[in-house]
Amino acid sequence: MKFKGIMVICDGMGDRPHPGHGGKTPLEAAETPFMDRLADQGIVGFMDVISPGIPPGSDVAHLSLFGYDPYEYYTGRGGFEAVGAGLTLSPGDVAFRCNFASVKEDFTVMDRRAGRIREEAEKMVPAIREIKLDVEGLTYEFHHTVEHRGVLVLHGDNLSRQVSDTDPHKVGERVLRSAPLEEGVAAERTAEALNQFTLKSYEVLRNHPVNLNRIKQGKPPANIILSRGAGTLPKLQPIPQKYGVKASAIAAVALVRGVCKVVGMDLIDVPSATGGLDTDYSAKAEAALRSLKENDLTILHVKATDVASHDGDFEMKRHVIEKIDDMVGTIFRNVKGSDVYVAVTADHTTPVTVRDHTGDPVPFLLWGPGTLRSGVGRFCERTARNGNAGRIRGPDLIHELMNYMGFSQKFGF
Numbered sequence: 001m002k003f004k005g006i007m008v009i010c011d012g013m014g015d016r017p018h019p020g021h022g023g024k025t026p027l028e029a030a031e032t033p034f035m036d037r038l039a040d041q042g043i044v045g046f047m048d049v050i051s052p053g054i055p056p057g058s059d060v061a062h063l064s065l066f067g068y069d070p071y072e073y074y075t076g077r078g079g080f081e082a083v084g085a086g087l088t089l090s091p092g093d094v095a096f097r098c099n100f101a102s103v104k105e106d107f108t109v110m111d112r113r114a115g116r117i118r119e120e121a122e123k124m125v126p127a128i129r130e131i132k133l134d135v136e137g138l139t140y141e142f143h144h145t146v147e148h149r150g151v152l153v154l155h156g157d158n159l160s161r162q163v164s165d166t167d168p169h170k171v172g173e174r175v176l177r178s179a180p181l182e183e184g185v186a187a188e189r190t191a192e193a194l195n196q197f198t199l200k201s202y203e204v205l206r207n208h209p210v211n212l213n214r215i216k217q218g219k220p221p222a223n224i225i226l227s228r229g230a231g232t233l234p235k236l237q238p239i240p241q242k243y244g245v246k247a248s249a250i251a252a253v254a255l256v257r258g259v260c261k262v263v264g265m266d267l268i269d270v271p272s273a274t275g276g277l278d279t280d281y282s283a284k285a286e287a288a289l290r291s292l293k294e295n296d297l298t299i300l301h302v303k304a305t306d307v308a309s310h311d312g313d314f315e316m317k318r319h320v321i322e323k324i325d326d327m328v329g330t331i332f333r334n335v336k337g338s339d340v341y342v343a344v345t346a347d348h349t350t351p352v353t354v355r356d357h358t359g360d361p362v363p364f365l366l367w368g369p370g371t372l373r374s375g376v377g378r379f380c381e382r383t384a385r386n387g388n389a390g391r392i393r394g395p396d397l398i399h400e401l402m403n404y405m406g407f408s409q410k411f412g413f
């Protein structure tokens with residue numbers, strides 16, 4: 001028998017006890033009747049998404065949650081970002097995440113987001129695409145994505161992702177020269193191309209009419225493109241072949257969409273799902289339920305928990321978790337009594353006190369026919385530590401799900 005499954009991934013939901021909130025985590029402070037019920041009736045445990053004490057980036061974490069050891073398969077952030085933005089990458093291409101930024105004449109960075117420029121950035125793309133790079137056999141593509149962000153893809157033979165960023169990641173510092181991070185001509189060519197692109201972006205943007213107008217209005221000009229996070233497509237066996245399942249994903253942010261696409265999931269667009277705090281939770285749940293008609297596995301990613309965490313906003317995080325619980329409730333009401341498994345977890349811990357990803361384990365639950373009742377009562381970091389599933393690693397959860405769904409391959413005779 002084959003069954004279906006939904007994996008809900010709440011970005012950065014894991015947290016630490018908060019001294020200002022009676023030592024509770026946001027998940028403990030939130031009212032979560034549905035997750036509590038699934039946790040109580042199903043199996044509960046905690047998970048080192050990468051390895052104990054290693055803080056994961058969201059891209060690395062999702063690779064791991066989908067069953068791919070990131071130490072073997074991670075090839076940098078830029079590739080996932082580009083695919084998530086809708087670009088097609090070929091093997092060998094190197095992609096970068098870019099910012100429209102403001103620099104002084106001596107290339108000191110004044111604003112890494114050019115005053116959070118939005119639509120005006122798009123108007124400058126044609127000028128950027130006029131840039132000619134003098135590196136043999138190499139072409140490029142540049143796209144504006146959202147707000148101040150863009151993607152640069154270098155096409156050609158003999159390129160390498162082992163090059164450093166031009167983005168200094170800090171205001172008040174000079175734009176960096178990209179340098180090869182490994183021996184050989186590939187990394188040298190890639191760094192050279194990126195340096196030419198960066199310098200020429202300043203030449204075409206500094207007196208661009210959009211910028212002259214912005215300066216007149218007292219806004220910072222978007223006069224350079226800064227790049228970071230060089231990445232390529234990882235070579236991996238996609239989910240449909242790896243597990244024999246048809247899989248789909250509902251995710252709003254480009255990076256997570258990129259990882260889902262690269263591992264062979266169909267992306268489902270939910271127009272009202274924004275990736276922000278105002279996302280439409282019930283529309284996401286309904287889209288997930290609909291997509292199960294044609295898919296074996298659906299991933300439902302929610303970014304808002306991580307957004308509230310980076311803002312250090314405990315109350316907002318609690319509120320988002322309660323919204324997620326409503327979403328889980330919608331799923332529960334529709335699948336109870338059927339043969340659908342539901343897993344809920346986080347891709348990493350982002351404590352509101354730290355405002356960044358940490359390497360603490362995350363809680364998870366797995367509920368469905370035949371799962372052993374944990375009896376933990378509540379779903380939170382503390383009960384997860386005393387749960388009945390013990391401590392697992394990131395790739396184990398999807399394996400456990402596949403096992404219950406009837407898609408696991410027997411090892412041996």
Ligand code: ZN
Nearest residue numbers: 011012058347
């Ligand atoms: Zn994340």
Ligand code: ZN
Nearest residue numbers: 012306350357
């Ligand atoms: Zn984050």
